[in-house]
Amino acid sequence: MSDRMRMGYYPSHLTSFRSLPVHTFVPAGDARPAPRPAADSAAWRLxxxxxxxxxxxxxxxxxxxRTEDVVAVVVGPWWTEWDEDGIDPVLELLAAEAHRFPRLRALFLADVESEESEISWIKQGTVTRVLRAWPELEELGIRGADDLVVEPLRHDALRTLRIESGGLAPDPVRALGGCEFPALRRLELWLGTTWYGGDCEVADVESLLAALGRCPDLRHLGLQNSDIQDGIAAAVSAAPVVAGLRSLDLSMGALGDEGGAALLSGQPLTHLSSLSLRHHFMTGELVGRLRESLEPHGTDLDLTPATRRSRGVEGRYVAVGE
Known part of the structure; x- marks a missing residue:
């Protein structure tokens, strides 16, 4: 998101969103609420x-x-004991009252910690419903991808899209490739692991990268937290969209020497202001070559390695699964 979460690798409650402090709304009579901020000075957590x-x-x-002044909303857990239906009933409530939020520009769906629900258990829904309801929405964040549905559409205002998951199925990724987001500047996808439904293949990522060529203002791309991080790195190394980026994030996944070598042998990355490969499984030799290739050009590199569980490919793992 525009405000990066200070969370290590464990999804935690947002403390700020769209450069606004998150304030949890408490209905009158339920408890003695803290003093409420002005409607446009907080991201309201429900x-x-x-x-x-x-x-x-x-x-x-x-x-x-005063909902007519609200600019950011954060949806937390929508269940009292357990979730049977997913977020669709909540999306219906929100969309039905969209006319009461003319200034809404940012929405985060499922601000949920692991104590409330593991990320792979969060049931999403047809999230593009909110894009249709708010044609002026500029930022959409989504946590969890079970039952996530993305419908191909055109949205002229969206600038930031972030989907955090332990496993992102191929259909939403393919549908994103069919969307038109001409104003998009930041895209971050946690693709996850096959253990939790992250069954995307490199071909799906290649198709998405090709479609992102229709986003002339894209400046940050994150394709993260994937079992197939080597293949993703190879796809990125040849994707024309990378030439327009300022920052690239391939962190949190099972990246090894194969992926690192692909980045070195592909198109130049020296124009990037930052490249994150945090949580990787590359050898020291590849790490050194990356530093020699990019640091003299001023690229800020994050090459913090993952802790190896065992030798070989079978010892690699994504940062966020369940």
Whole structure:
């Protein structure tokens, strides 16, 4: 997101979103709420708890806050005990009242910690519904990808899209390739592991990279947290869209010497201001070659290695799975 989460590798609650502090809304009468900020000075977090269903939180928010001034909303857990239906009922509530949020520019779906639900258990839904409801939305963040549906569409305002997952299925990735986001500047996808539904193949990534050529303002690309990080690195090394980037993030995955060598032998990366390969499994020799190739050009490199569990490819793992 525009405000990077300070979270290591374990998804945690957002403390800021769209450069605004996150403030959890508490309906009047449920508890003694903290003083409320002005509607446009916070990213409003809406979450159910054991005693308060999401519908009550939502209705209280509509009644008690000047929603016409709200610019950012963060949706936390929407279940009181467990989630059976996924986020679609919540998306229906939001979309039905979109006219009451004319200034909304940023939305985060599923600000959920592992104590509330593991990332691979979070049930999403047809998230492009909110893009249709808010044609002026500029930032969309999504955590979790179980049952995630992306419908190909054109959206002229979206600048930042981030999907965090332990396993992103091929269909949403292919659908993103069918979308038109002419204003997109930042795209971050955690592709995950096959153990949790991350079954994308390199061909899916290649198709997405080709489609991103329709995003002339794209400046940051993250293709992260993948079992197939070597193949992704090879695809990136030949993708024309990379020439327009300022930063590239291939971190959190099972990147080894094969992927590192592909980056070195492909198109020049010396124009990048930053390249993150954090959590990698490359040898010291490849790390040294990357430093020699890029650091003299001022590229900020993050080459922090992962802790090896065992030797060989079978010892590699993604940073976020379950």
């Amino acid at each position: 979450a159910a708890d054991w005693d308060t269903p999401f519908e009550r939180v939502w209705r209280g928010f509509l009644d008690e806050v």
